[in-house]
Amino acid sequence: MVIVNLILFGFCLGIAWVISKTTGLMFKTSVAANVPGGLSQLVLFAEEEGDVNLTAVTYFHIIRVLGVVLLIPFLVSGHVMSGGAIPVSVDAWQIVQLILVAAALVPLGKKIKLPVAHFLTPILVIIVLKLFSIEAAPMPSDVLHVAQLLIGAYIGLLLKPETLRLPVKVLIGGIASTVTMIALTYGTSLLIANYLDLSFATSFLSTAPGGLDQMGLLAAAVQADISVVTVFQLFRLLFIFLCILPLIKWVYSKKNT
Template structure:
Protein backbone atom coordinates (compact mmCIF):
# COMPACT_ATOMS: atom_id res chain seq x y z
CA UNK A 1 0.00 0.00 0.00
CA UNK A 2 2.84 2.39 0.85
CA UNK A 3 4.49 1.54 -2.46
CA UNK A 4 1.28 2.30 -4.35
CA UNK A 5 0.93 5.62 -2.53
CA UNK A 6 4.50 6.63 -3.41
CA UNK A 7 3.98 5.67 -7.06
CA UNK A 8 0.65 7.55 -7.17
CA UNK A 9 2.20 10.63 -5.55
CA UNK A 10 5.09 10.62 -8.04
CA UNK A 11 2.58 10.47 -10.90
CA UNK A 12 0.56 13.35 -9.42
CA UNK A 13 3.62 15.55 -8.93
CA UNK A 14 4.92 14.75 -12.42
CA UNK A 15 1.61 15.57 -14.12
CA UNK A 16 1.28 18.72 -12.00
CA UNK A 17 4.77 19.84 -13.07
CA UNK A 18 3.85 19.20 -16.71
CA UNK A 19 0.62 21.25 -16.22
CA UNK A 20 -1.62 18.36 -17.29
CA UNK A 21 -5.34 18.75 -16.51
CA UNK A 22 -6.45 17.22 -13.19
CA UNK A 23 -2.92 15.99 -12.37
CA UNK A 24 -3.83 14.68 -8.92
CA UNK A 25 -6.28 12.20 -10.46
CA UNK A 26 -4.80 11.41 -13.88
CA UNK A 27 -1.20 11.23 -12.62
CA UNK A 28 -1.88 8.42 -10.09
CA UNK A 29 -4.00 6.49 -12.63
CA UNK A 30 -1.23 6.59 -15.21
CA UNK A 31 1.71 5.90 -12.88
CA UNK A 32 0.04 3.00 -11.03
CA UNK A 33 -1.17 1.49 -14.32
CA UNK A 34 2.34 1.59 -15.82
CA UNK A 35 3.95 0.33 -12.59
CA UNK A 36 2.01 -2.93 -12.80
CA UNK A 37 3.99 -3.95 -15.90
CA UNK A 38 7.22 -3.80 -13.89
CA UNK A 39 6.17 -4.66 -10.33
CA UNK A 40 4.42 -8.01 -10.03
CA UNK A 41 2.05 -9.05 -7.22
CA UNK A 42 3.17 -6.38 -4.75
CA UNK A 43 0.72 -3.53 -5.33
CA UNK A 44 -2.33 -3.32 -3.06
CA UNK A 45 -4.91 -0.58 -2.59
CA UNK A 46 -8.01 -1.50 -0.55
CA UNK A 47 -11.44 -0.22 -1.53
CA UNK A 48 -11.78 1.54 1.83
CA UNK A 49 -9.17 4.11 0.74
CA UNK A 50 -11.00 4.67 -2.57
CA UNK A 51 -14.25 5.04 -0.62
CA UNK A 52 -12.64 7.62 1.69
CA UNK A 53 -11.70 9.67 -1.36
CA UNK A 54 -15.24 9.36 -2.72
CA UNK A 55 -16.72 10.64 0.56
CA UNK A 56 -14.45 13.70 0.49
CA UNK A 57 -15.26 14.47 -3.15
CA UNK A 58 -18.96 13.90 -2.47
CA UNK A 59 -18.88 16.48 0.34
CA UNK A 60 -17.08 18.98 -1.93
CA UNK A 61 -19.64 18.50 -4.71
CA UNK A 62 -22.56 18.77 -2.29
CA UNK A 63 -21.18 22.12 -1.12
CA UNK A 64 -21.43 23.47 -4.68
CA UNK A 65 -24.95 22.21 -5.43
CA UNK A 66 -27.29 25.00 -6.55
CA UNK A 67 -31.03 24.74 -5.79
CA UNK A 68 -31.85 27.22 -8.57
CA UNK A 69 -31.33 24.33 -11.00
CA UNK A 70 -34.90 23.15 -10.32
CA UNK A 71 -36.50 26.41 -11.47
CA UNK A 72 -36.56 25.03 -15.04
CA UNK A 73 -36.62 21.33 -14.21
CA UNK A 74 -39.19 20.39 -16.89
CA UNK A 75 -36.82 21.31 -19.73
CA UNK A 76 -33.98 19.54 -17.96
CA UNK A 77 -36.06 16.38 -17.48
CA UNK A 78 -37.10 16.36 -21.15
CA UNK A 79 -33.49 16.41 -22.33
CA UNK A 80 -32.41 13.83 -19.74
CA UNK A 81 -35.01 11.39 -21.05
CA UNK A 82 -34.20 12.05 -24.72
CA UNK A 83 -30.43 11.79 -24.23
CA UNK A 84 -30.64 8.54 -22.25
CA UNK A 85 -33.08 6.86 -24.62
CA UNK A 86 -30.83 7.83 -27.55
CA UNK A 87 -27.72 6.66 -25.72
CA UNK A 88 -29.13 3.27 -24.77
CA UNK A 89 -30.47 2.67 -28.27
CA UNK A 90 -26.97 3.44 -29.52
CA UNK A 91 -25.50 1.07 -26.89
CA UNK A 92 -27.76 -1.76 -28.04
CA UNK A 93 -26.52 -1.20 -31.59
CA UNK A 94 -22.89 -1.28 -30.45
CA UNK A 95 -23.60 -4.40 -28.36
CA UNK A 96 -25.04 -6.17 -31.42
CA UNK A 97 -21.94 -5.31 -33.48
CA UNK A 98 -19.59 -6.37 -30.64
CA UNK A 99 -21.45 -9.66 -30.18
CA UNK A 100 -21.28 -10.45 -33.91
CA UNK A 101 -17.61 -9.50 -34.29
CA UNK A 102 -16.12 -10.94 -31.09
CA UNK A 103 -18.14 -14.07 -30.37
CA UNK A 104 -19.33 -12.75 -27.02
CA UNK A 105 -22.97 -13.39 -26.11
CA UNK A 106 -25.36 -10.50 -26.68
CA UNK A 107 -26.07 -10.36 -22.94
CA UNK A 108 -22.35 -9.96 -22.22
CA UNK A 109 -22.04 -7.32 -24.93
CA UNK A 110 -24.98 -5.34 -23.50
CA UNK A 111 -23.55 -5.48 -19.96
CA UNK A 112 -20.18 -4.39 -21.36
CA UNK A 113 -21.57 -1.39 -23.23
CA UNK A 114 -24.22 0.01 -20.86
CA UNK A 115 -22.62 3.26 -19.61
CA UNK A 116 -23.26 2.86 -15.91
CA UNK A 117 -20.91 2.93 -12.96
CA UNK A 118 -17.93 0.59 -13.21
CA UNK A 119 -18.47 -1.15 -9.88
CA UNK A 120 -22.23 -1.54 -10.38
CA UNK A 121 -21.98 -3.13 -13.84
CA UNK A 122 -19.17 -5.47 -12.77
CA UNK A 123 -21.32 -6.52 -9.80
CA UNK A 124 -24.22 -7.19 -12.20
CA UNK A 125 -21.91 -9.33 -14.34
CA UNK A 126 -20.84 -11.29 -11.25
CA UNK A 127 -24.45 -11.98 -10.30
CA UNK A 128 -25.33 -13.21 -13.79
CA UNK A 129 -23.60 -16.57 -14.22
CA UNK A 130 -23.74 -16.54 -18.02
CA UNK A 131 -21.96 -13.21 -18.50
CA UNK A 132 -18.22 -13.05 -19.37
CA UNK A 133 -16.98 -11.15 -16.30
CA UNK A 134 -13.46 -10.43 -17.59
CA UNK A 135 -14.75 -8.95 -20.85
CA UNK A 136 -17.31 -6.76 -19.04
CA UNK A 137 -14.65 -5.55 -16.60
CA UNK A 138 -12.25 -4.74 -19.46
CA UNK A 139 -14.86 -2.76 -21.44
CA UNK A 140 -15.84 -0.64 -18.45
CA UNK A 141 -12.28 -0.02 -17.26
CA UNK A 142 -11.26 1.09 -20.76
CA UNK A 143 -14.25 3.43 -20.83
CA UNK A 144 -13.44 4.88 -17.40
CA UNK A 145 -9.79 5.40 -18.36
CA UNK A 146 -10.73 6.86 -21.74
CA UNK A 147 -13.27 9.24 -20.24
CA UNK A 148 -11.03 10.31 -17.35
CA UNK A 149 -7.97 10.77 -19.54
CA UNK A 150 -9.57 12.31 -22.65
CA UNK A 151 -12.37 14.50 -21.33
CA UNK A 152 -10.16 16.94 -19.39
CA UNK A 153 -8.36 17.80 -22.62
CA UNK A 154 -11.63 18.20 -24.51
CA UNK A 155 -13.08 20.58 -21.94
CA UNK A 156 -9.79 22.37 -21.19
CA UNK A 157 -9.67 21.38 -17.54
CA UNK A 158 -7.42 22.67 -14.81
CA UNK A 159 -6.68 21.61 -11.25
CA UNK A 160 -9.54 21.14 -8.82
CA UNK A 161 -10.74 24.45 -7.50
CA UNK A 162 -10.35 24.35 -3.77
CA UNK A 163 -9.18 27.08 -1.48
CA UNK A 164 -5.83 27.16 0.30
CA UNK A 165 -7.23 27.24 3.81
CA UNK A 166 -5.04 27.19 6.94
CA UNK A 167 -5.81 24.80 9.79
CA UNK A 168 -8.44 26.91 11.49
CA UNK A 169 -11.85 26.10 12.95
CA UNK A 170 -13.24 26.19 9.39
CA UNK A 171 -11.10 23.21 8.44
CA UNK A 172 -12.19 21.36 11.56
CA UNK A 173 -15.77 22.08 10.50
CA UNK A 174 -14.99 20.50 7.12
CA UNK A 175 -13.63 17.49 9.01
CA UNK A 176 -16.85 17.23 11.01
CA UNK A 177 -18.96 17.36 7.83
CA UNK A 178 -16.79 14.64 6.24
CA UNK A 179 -17.20 12.52 9.37
CA UNK A 180 -20.97 13.06 9.36
CA UNK A 181 -21.13 12.05 5.69
CA UNK A 182 -19.03 8.93 6.31
CA UNK A 183 -21.27 7.88 9.23
CA UNK A 184 -24.31 8.23 6.95
CA UNK A 185 -22.85 5.98 4.22
CA UNK A 186 -24.13 2.68 5.77
CA UNK A 187 -27.64 4.13 5.62
CA UNK A 188 -27.13 4.98 1.95
CA UNK A 189 -25.94 1.45 1.27
CA UNK A 190 -28.94 0.02 3.10
CA UNK A 191 -31.18 2.15 0.89
CA UNK A 192 -29.25 0.72 -2.10
CA UNK A 193 -28.18 4.14 -3.37
CA UNK A 194 -25.92 3.82 -6.44
CA UNK A 195 -22.29 4.66 -5.56
CA UNK A 196 -23.34 5.07 -1.91
CA UNK A 197 -19.94 6.33 -0.74
CA UNK A 198 -20.23 9.19 -3.21
CA UNK A 199 -23.95 9.95 -3.40
CA UNK A 200 -24.69 9.78 0.34
CA UNK A 201 -22.25 12.63 1.22
CA UNK A 202 -23.78 14.74 -1.57
CA UNK A 203 -27.28 14.20 -0.13
CA UNK A 204 -26.08 14.89 3.43
CA UNK A 205 -24.45 18.21 2.49
CA UNK A 206 -27.41 19.25 0.30
CA UNK A 207 -29.67 18.47 3.28
CA UNK A 208 -27.54 20.69 5.53
CA UNK A 209 -27.73 23.49 2.95
CA UNK A 210 -31.50 23.05 2.70
CA UNK A 211 -31.76 23.79 6.43
CA UNK A 212 -29.48 26.81 6.13
CA UNK A 213 -26.25 25.19 7.39
CA UNK A 214 -23.37 26.14 5.08
CA UNK A 215 -20.15 24.11 5.31
CA UNK A 216 -16.91 26.00 4.55
CA UNK A 217 -15.03 25.48 1.28
CA UNK A 218 -13.08 22.24 0.97
CA UNK A 219 -9.30 22.91 1.11
CA UNK A 220 -7.52 22.11 -2.15
CA UNK A 221 -4.92 19.94 -0.39
CA UNK A 222 -7.69 17.70 0.99
CA UNK A 223 -9.18 17.35 -2.51
CA UNK A 224 -5.75 16.47 -3.89
CA UNK A 225 -5.40 13.67 -1.34
CA UNK A 226 -8.89 12.41 -2.21
CA UNK A 227 -7.99 12.31 -5.91
CA UNK A 228 -4.84 10.30 -5.18
CA UNK A 229 -6.91 7.80 -3.18
CA UNK A 230 -9.35 7.40 -6.09
CA UNK A 231 -6.74 7.52 -8.88
CA UNK A 232 -4.58 4.79 -7.32
CA UNK A 233 -7.60 2.49 -7.15
CA UNK A 234 -8.63 3.11 -10.77
CA UNK A 235 -5.03 2.59 -11.92
CA UNK A 236 -4.95 -0.84 -10.28
CA UNK A 237 -8.19 -1.98 -11.89
CA UNK A 238 -6.69 -2.64 -15.31
CA UNK A 239 -4.11 -5.38 -14.75
CA UNK A 240 -1.68 -6.74 -17.37
CA UNK A 241 -3.40 -10.14 -17.35
CA UNK A 242 -6.64 -8.46 -18.43
CA UNK A 243 -4.99 -7.75 -21.77
CA UNK A 244 -4.84 -11.51 -22.49
CA UNK A 245 -8.35 -11.35 -23.91
CA UNK A 246 -8.68 -12.12 -27.64
CA UNK A 247 -7.49 -9.31 -29.90
CA UNK A 248 -10.96 -8.71 -31.38
CA UNK A 249 -12.36 -8.18 -27.84
CA UNK A 250 -9.52 -5.76 -26.97
CA UNK A 251 -10.15 -3.79 -30.16
CA UNK A 252 -13.91 -3.90 -29.55
CA UNK A 253 -13.48 -2.30 -26.12
CA UNK A 254 -11.42 0.55 -27.56
CA UNK A 255 -13.82 1.05 -30.48
CA UNK A 256 -16.82 1.09 -28.13
CA UNK A 257 -15.19 3.75 -25.96
CA UNK A 258 -14.35 5.96 -28.94
CA UNK A 259 -17.85 5.59 -30.44
CA UNK A 260 -19.53 6.60 -27.18
CA UNK A 261 -17.31 9.64 -26.73
CA UNK A 262 -18.11 10.75 -30.30
CA UNK A 263 -21.85 10.35 -29.61
CA UNK A 264 -21.44 12.26 -26.36
CA UNK A 265 -19.67 15.08 -28.19
CA UNK A 266 -22.57 15.46 -30.62
CA UNK A 267 -25.36 15.33 -28.04
CA UNK A 268 -23.50 17.70 -25.72
CA UNK A 269 -23.35 20.35 -28.44
CA UNK A 270 -27.14 20.20 -28.81
CA UNK A 271 -27.76 20.33 -25.05
CA UNK A 272 -25.33 23.21 -24.61
CA UNK A 273 -27.22 25.17 -27.25
CA UNK A 274 -30.80 24.50 -26.12
CA UNK A 275 -30.22 24.64 -22.34
CA UNK A 276 -27.70 27.49 -22.52
CA UNK A 277 -25.00 25.49 -20.72
CA UNK A 278 -21.24 25.57 -21.09
CA UNK A 279 -19.72 22.84 -23.25
CA UNK A 280 -17.89 21.40 -20.23
CA UNK A 281 -21.18 21.08 -18.31
CA UNK A 282 -23.14 19.50 -21.17
CA UNK A 283 -20.30 17.13 -22.09
CA UNK A 284 -19.78 15.86 -18.55
CA UNK A 285 -23.55 15.55 -18.08
CA UNK A 286 -23.83 13.14 -21.01
CA UNK A 287 -20.40 11.46 -20.85
CA UNK A 288 -20.46 7.64 -20.43
CA UNK A 289 -18.62 7.58 -17.13
CA UNK A 290 -19.69 6.99 -13.57
CA UNK A 291 -21.36 9.56 -11.33
CA UNK A 292 -18.27 9.79 -9.13
CA UNK A 293 -15.75 10.31 -11.96
CA UNK A 294 -17.91 12.84 -13.79
CA UNK A 295 -18.66 14.73 -10.57
CA UNK A 296 -14.96 14.94 -9.80
CA UNK A 297 -14.16 16.16 -13.32
CA UNK A 298 -16.97 18.71 -13.11
CA UNK A 299 -15.44 20.14 -9.94
CA UNK A 300 -12.04 20.22 -11.62
CA UNK A 301 -13.02 22.07 -14.81
CA UNK A 302 -15.44 24.53 -13.17
CA UNK A 303 -18.52 22.98 -14.80
CA UNK A 304 -22.00 23.31 -13.29
CA UNK A 305 -21.82 20.49 -10.75
CA UNK A 306 -25.55 20.57 -10.04
CA UNK A 307 -26.48 19.86 -13.67
CA UNK A 308 -23.79 17.19 -14.10
CA UNK A 309 -24.83 15.41 -10.89
CA UNK A 310 -28.55 15.41 -11.77
CA UNK A 311 -27.91 14.14 -15.33
CA UNK A 312 -25.56 11.36 -14.19
CA UNK A 313 -27.83 10.37 -11.28
CA UNK A 314 -30.81 10.14 -13.65
CA UNK A 315 -28.78 7.84 -15.90
CA UNK A 316 -27.84 5.57 -12.98
CA UNK A 317 -31.46 5.32 -11.87
CA UNK A 318 -32.54 4.69 -15.47
CA UNK A 319 -30.01 1.85 -15.72
CA UNK A 320 -30.84 0.12 -12.46
CA UNK A 321 -34.59 0.68 -12.46
CA UNK A 322 -35.27 0.11 -16.16
CA UNK A 323 -32.44 -1.25 -18.31
CA UNK A 324 -30.94 -4.01 -16.14
CA UNK A 325 -34.34 -5.35 -14.93
CA UNK A 326 -35.50 -5.53 -18.57
CA UNK A 327 -32.32 -7.42 -19.56
CA UNK A 328 -32.86 -9.91 -16.73
CA UNK A 329 -36.55 -10.33 -17.59
CA UNK A 330 -35.89 -10.90 -21.31
CA UNK A 331 -33.28 -13.59 -20.66
CA UNK A 332 -35.35 -15.21 -17.92
CA UNK A 333 -38.30 -15.47 -20.33
CA UNK A 334 -36.01 -16.89 -23.03
CA UNK A 335 -34.61 -19.53 -20.65
CA UNK A 336 -38.11 -20.56 -19.55
CA UNK A 337 -39.28 -20.86 -23.15
CA UNK A 338 -36.24 -23.01 -24.02
CA UNK A 339 -36.88 -25.30 -21.03
CA UNK A 340 -40.51 -25.75 -22.08
Protein backbone atom coordinates in the same frame (compact mmCIF):
# COMPACT_ATOMS: atom_id res chain seq x y z
CA MET B 1 -32.24 14.17 -19.57
CA VAL B 2 -34.75 11.49 -20.50
CA ILE B 3 -34.35 12.13 -24.23
CA VAL B 4 -30.55 12.16 -24.02
CA ASN B 5 -30.47 8.90 -22.08
CA LEU B 6 -32.94 7.17 -24.37
CA ILE B 7 -30.79 8.15 -27.38
CA LEU B 8 -27.61 7.05 -25.59
CA PHE B 9 -28.97 3.67 -24.47
CA GLY B 10 -30.57 2.97 -27.82
CA PHE B 11 -27.20 3.62 -29.41
CA CYS B 12 -25.43 1.48 -26.78
CA LEU B 13 -27.77 -1.43 -27.48
CA GLY B 14 -26.84 -1.10 -31.15
CA ILE B 15 -23.13 -1.15 -30.27
CA ALA B 16 -23.71 -4.14 -27.98
CA TRP B 17 -25.46 -6.05 -30.79
CA VAL B 18 -22.59 -5.35 -33.21
CA ILE B 19 -19.98 -6.32 -30.60
CA SER B 20 -21.80 -9.56 -29.77
CA LYS B 21 -22.03 -10.51 -33.46
CA THR B 22 -18.41 -9.67 -34.29
CA THR B 23 -16.70 -10.98 -31.14
CA GLY B 24 -18.88 -13.93 -30.16
CA LEU B 25 -19.64 -12.49 -26.71
CA MET B 26 -23.07 -13.27 -25.28
CA PHE B 27 -25.44 -10.34 -25.85
CA LYS B 28 -26.02 -9.94 -22.09
CA THR B 29 -22.26 -9.61 -21.57
CA SER B 30 -22.02 -7.17 -24.47
CA VAL B 31 -24.80 -4.99 -23.04
CA ALA B 32 -23.18 -4.93 -19.58
CA ALA B 33 -19.85 -4.07 -21.24
CA ASN B 34 -21.25 -1.17 -23.26
CA VAL B 35 -23.74 0.43 -20.86
CA PRO B 36 -22.07 3.71 -19.80
CA GLY B 37 -22.34 3.22 -16.06
CA GLY B 38 -19.54 3.29 -13.52
CA LEU B 39 -16.73 0.74 -13.76
CA SER B 40 -17.16 -0.60 -10.24
CA GLN B 41 -20.94 -0.78 -10.43
CA LEU B 42 -21.06 -2.69 -13.73
CA VAL B 43 -18.34 -5.08 -12.55
CA LEU B 44 -20.37 -5.81 -9.42
CA PHE B 45 -23.44 -6.36 -11.60
CA ALA B 46 -21.48 -8.81 -13.78
CA GLU B 47 -20.30 -10.64 -10.67
CA GLU B 48 -23.85 -10.87 -9.31
CA GLU B 49 -25.23 -12.29 -12.54
CA GLY B 50 -22.76 -15.15 -12.80
CA ASP B 51 -23.41 -15.87 -16.49
CA VAL B 52 -21.78 -12.60 -17.62
CA ASN B 53 -18.13 -12.61 -18.76
CA LEU B 54 -16.59 -10.60 -15.93
CA THR B 55 -13.22 -10.18 -17.65
CA ALA B 56 -14.75 -8.77 -20.84
CA VAL B 57 -17.00 -6.36 -18.92
CA THR B 58 -14.05 -5.16 -16.82
CA TYR B 59 -11.87 -4.67 -19.90
CA PHE B 60 -14.51 -2.67 -21.81
CA HIS B 61 -15.14 -0.35 -18.86
CA ILE B 62 -11.46 0.13 -18.06
CA ILE B 63 -10.85 1.12 -21.69
CA ARG B 64 -13.84 3.47 -21.52
CA VAL B 65 -12.60 5.08 -18.29
CA LEU B 66 -9.09 5.49 -19.74
CA GLY B 67 -10.53 6.95 -22.93
CA VAL B 68 -12.68 9.39 -20.97
CA VAL B 69 -9.86 10.45 -18.65
CA LEU B 70 -7.34 10.85 -21.49
CA LEU B 71 -9.53 12.36 -24.24
CA ILE B 72 -12.20 14.46 -22.55
CA PRO B 73 -9.82 16.85 -20.70
CA PHE B 74 -8.29 17.73 -24.11
CA LEU B 75 -11.73 18.27 -25.63
CA VAL B 76 -12.87 20.65 -22.87
CA SER B 77 -9.47 22.23 -22.14
CA GLY B 78 -10.28 25.21 -24.35
CA HIS B 79 -13.46 25.88 -22.39
CA VAL B 80 -12.00 26.44 -18.92
CA MET B 81 -13.97 29.10 -17.08
CA SER B 82 -12.74 31.43 -14.37
CA GLY B 83 -13.72 31.05 -10.77
CA GLY B 84 -12.49 29.48 -7.58
CA ALA B 85 -13.58 26.51 -5.57
CA ILE B 86 -16.00 27.15 -2.71
CA PRO B 87 -14.60 25.97 0.64
CA VAL B 88 -16.73 23.33 2.35
CA SER B 89 -16.70 22.68 6.10
CA VAL B 90 -16.59 19.02 7.06
CA ASP B 91 -18.14 17.44 10.17
CA ALA B 92 -16.36 14.12 10.79
CA TRP B 93 -19.11 12.75 13.06
CA GLN B 94 -21.81 13.46 10.47
CA ILE B 95 -19.76 11.62 7.85
CA VAL B 96 -19.34 8.59 10.14
CA GLN B 97 -23.10 8.60 10.86
CA LEU B 98 -23.91 8.80 7.15
CA ILE B 99 -21.57 5.90 6.28
CA LEU B 100 -22.99 3.74 9.11
CA VAL B 101 -26.62 4.43 8.13
CA ALA B 102 -25.92 3.70 4.45
CA ALA B 103 -24.04 0.48 5.31
CA ALA B 104 -26.77 -0.66 7.70
CA LEU B 105 -29.41 -0.27 4.97
CA VAL B 106 -27.49 -2.24 2.31
CA PRO B 107 -29.05 -5.58 3.50
CA LEU B 108 -32.47 -3.99 2.97
CA GLY B 109 -31.45 -3.05 -0.56
CA LYS B 110 -30.40 -6.66 -1.17
CA LYS B 111 -33.67 -7.94 0.27
CA ILE B 112 -35.75 -5.87 -2.14
CA LYS B 113 -33.38 -7.00 -4.93
CA LEU B 114 -31.91 -3.66 -5.93
CA PRO B 115 -29.28 -4.17 -8.64
CA VAL B 116 -25.82 -3.53 -7.14
CA ALA B 117 -27.30 -2.83 -3.70
CA HIS B 118 -23.95 -1.70 -2.24
CA PHE B 119 -23.92 1.20 -4.70
CA LEU B 120 -27.60 2.05 -5.16
CA THR B 121 -28.74 1.90 -1.51
CA PRO B 122 -26.51 4.79 -0.31
CA ILE B 123 -27.64 6.91 -3.28
CA LEU B 124 -31.29 6.32 -2.41
CA VAL B 125 -30.53 7.16 1.24
CA ILE B 126 -29.12 10.54 0.20
CA ILE B 127 -32.10 11.19 -2.10
CA VAL B 128 -34.54 10.47 0.74
CA LEU B 129 -32.63 12.80 3.05
CA LYS B 130 -32.75 15.53 0.41
CA LEU B 131 -36.51 15.03 -0.04
CA PHE B 132 -36.92 15.75 3.68
CA SER B 133 -34.63 18.80 3.40
CA ILE B 134 -31.90 17.11 5.47
CA GLU B 135 -28.47 18.21 4.30
CA ALA B 136 -25.95 15.35 4.08
CA ALA B 137 -22.34 16.08 4.98
CA PRO B 138 -20.04 16.33 1.92
CA MET B 139 -17.48 13.53 1.72
CA PRO B 140 -13.85 14.66 2.13
CA SER B 141 -11.59 13.84 -0.78
CA ASP B 142 -9.42 11.61 1.43
CA VAL B 143 -12.40 9.39 2.24
CA LEU B 144 -13.27 9.15 -1.46
CA HIS B 145 -9.67 8.25 -2.31
CA VAL B 146 -9.67 5.42 0.25
CA ALA B 147 -13.03 4.17 -1.10
CA GLN B 148 -11.71 4.18 -4.68
CA LEU B 149 -8.57 2.28 -3.62
CA LEU B 150 -10.69 -0.36 -1.90
CA ILE B 151 -12.98 -0.69 -4.92
CA GLY B 152 -9.97 -1.02 -7.23
CA ALA B 153 -8.43 -3.68 -4.98
CA TYR B 154 -11.73 -5.58 -4.90
CA ILE B 155 -12.04 -5.54 -8.69
CA GLY B 156 -8.42 -6.65 -9.04
CA LEU B 157 -9.02 -9.61 -6.72
CA LEU B 158 -12.03 -10.67 -8.80
CA LEU B 159 -9.83 -11.15 -11.86
CA LYS B 160 -7.89 -14.41 -12.08
CA PRO B 161 -4.74 -14.66 -14.26
CA GLU B 162 -6.21 -17.55 -16.24
CA THR B 163 -9.24 -15.44 -17.21
CA LEU B 164 -7.29 -12.43 -18.51
CA ARG B 165 -6.89 -13.77 -22.05
CA LEU B 166 -9.27 -12.08 -24.45
CA PRO B 167 -9.52 -12.54 -28.23
CA VAL B 168 -8.11 -9.80 -30.44
CA LYS B 169 -11.64 -9.05 -31.69
CA VAL B 170 -12.76 -8.25 -28.13
CA LEU B 171 -9.72 -6.04 -27.52
CA ILE B 172 -10.39 -4.06 -30.72
CA GLY B 173 -14.12 -3.94 -29.96
CA GLY B 174 -13.48 -2.30 -26.57
CA ILE B 175 -11.44 0.49 -28.15
CA ALA B 176 -13.90 1.00 -31.04
CA SER B 177 -16.87 1.10 -28.67
CA THR B 178 -15.19 3.74 -26.46
CA VAL B 179 -14.29 6.02 -29.37
CA THR B 180 -17.78 5.68 -30.88
CA MET B 181 -19.48 6.45 -27.56
CA ILE B 182 -17.37 9.55 -26.94
CA ALA B 183 -18.11 10.76 -30.49
CA LEU B 184 -21.86 10.27 -29.91
CA THR B 185 -21.85 12.15 -26.61
CA TYR B 186 -19.82 14.94 -28.23
CA GLY B 187 -22.63 15.38 -30.76
CA THR B 188 -25.42 15.27 -28.17
CA SER B 189 -23.55 17.74 -25.97
CA LEU B 190 -23.57 20.32 -28.79
CA LEU B 191 -27.35 19.97 -29.04
CA ILE B 192 -27.80 20.26 -25.28
CA ALA B 193 -25.51 23.30 -25.08
CA ASN B 194 -27.71 25.12 -27.61
CA TYR B 195 -31.06 23.89 -26.30
CA LEU B 196 -30.41 24.51 -22.58
CA ASP B 197 -28.04 27.48 -23.06
CA LEU B 198 -25.17 25.75 -21.25
CA SER B 199 -21.45 26.05 -21.77
CA PHE B 200 -19.86 23.36 -23.92
CA ALA B 201 -17.79 22.10 -20.96
CA THR B 202 -20.91 21.69 -18.82
CA SER B 203 -22.98 19.98 -21.51
CA PHE B 204 -20.18 17.64 -22.60
CA LEU B 205 -19.26 16.57 -19.07
CA SER B 206 -22.98 16.06 -18.38
CA THR B 207 -23.34 13.55 -21.21
CA ALA B 208 -19.83 12.03 -21.37
CA PRO B 209 -19.75 8.26 -20.68
CA GLY B 210 -17.58 8.55 -17.59
CA GLY B 211 -18.30 7.92 -13.95
CA LEU B 212 -20.05 10.45 -11.73
CA ASP B 213 -16.89 10.99 -9.68
CA GLN B 214 -14.60 11.46 -12.71
CA MET B 215 -16.92 13.89 -14.45
CA GLY B 216 -17.49 15.79 -11.21
CA LEU B 217 -13.74 16.21 -10.72
CA LEU B 218 -13.26 17.38 -14.32
CA ALA B 219 -16.18 19.79 -13.94
CA ALA B 220 -14.51 21.29 -10.86
CA ALA B 221 -11.19 21.52 -12.70
CA VAL B 222 -12.60 23.48 -15.66
CA GLN B 223 -15.08 25.44 -13.54
CA ALA B 224 -18.13 23.97 -15.33
CA ASP B 225 -21.52 23.90 -13.63
CA ILE B 226 -20.96 21.01 -11.19
CA SER B 227 -24.64 20.89 -10.19
CA VAL B 228 -25.80 20.32 -13.79
CA VAL B 229 -23.04 17.76 -14.46
CA THR B 230 -23.86 15.86 -11.25
CA VAL B 231 -27.61 15.81 -11.92
CA PHE B 232 -27.17 14.51 -15.49
CA GLN B 233 -24.64 11.86 -14.46
CA LEU B 234 -26.64 10.77 -11.42
CA PHE B 235 -29.82 10.56 -13.49
CA ARG B 236 -28.04 8.31 -15.98
CA LEU B 237 -26.76 6.02 -13.22
CA LEU B 238 -30.23 5.76 -11.66
CA PHE B 239 -31.71 5.16 -15.11
CA ILE B 240 -29.23 2.32 -15.63
CA PHE B 241 -29.73 0.66 -12.27
CA LEU B 242 -33.47 1.20 -11.87
CA CYS B 243 -34.56 0.64 -15.50
CA ILE B 244 -31.92 -0.87 -17.81
CA LEU B 245 -30.30 -3.53 -15.61
CA PRO B 246 -33.59 -4.79 -14.09
CA LEU B 247 -34.98 -5.00 -17.64
CA ILE B 248 -31.97 -7.05 -18.76
CA LYS B 249 -32.34 -9.39 -15.77
CA TRP B 250 -36.08 -9.77 -16.40
CA VAL B 251 -35.63 -10.55 -20.11
CA TYR B 252 -33.03 -13.23 -19.43
CA SER B 253 -35.00 -14.70 -16.52
CA LYS B 254 -37.95 -15.13 -18.92
CA LYS B 255 -35.68 -16.80 -21.47
CA ASN B 256 -34.46 -19.27 -18.86
CA THR B 257 -37.97 -20.26 -17.71
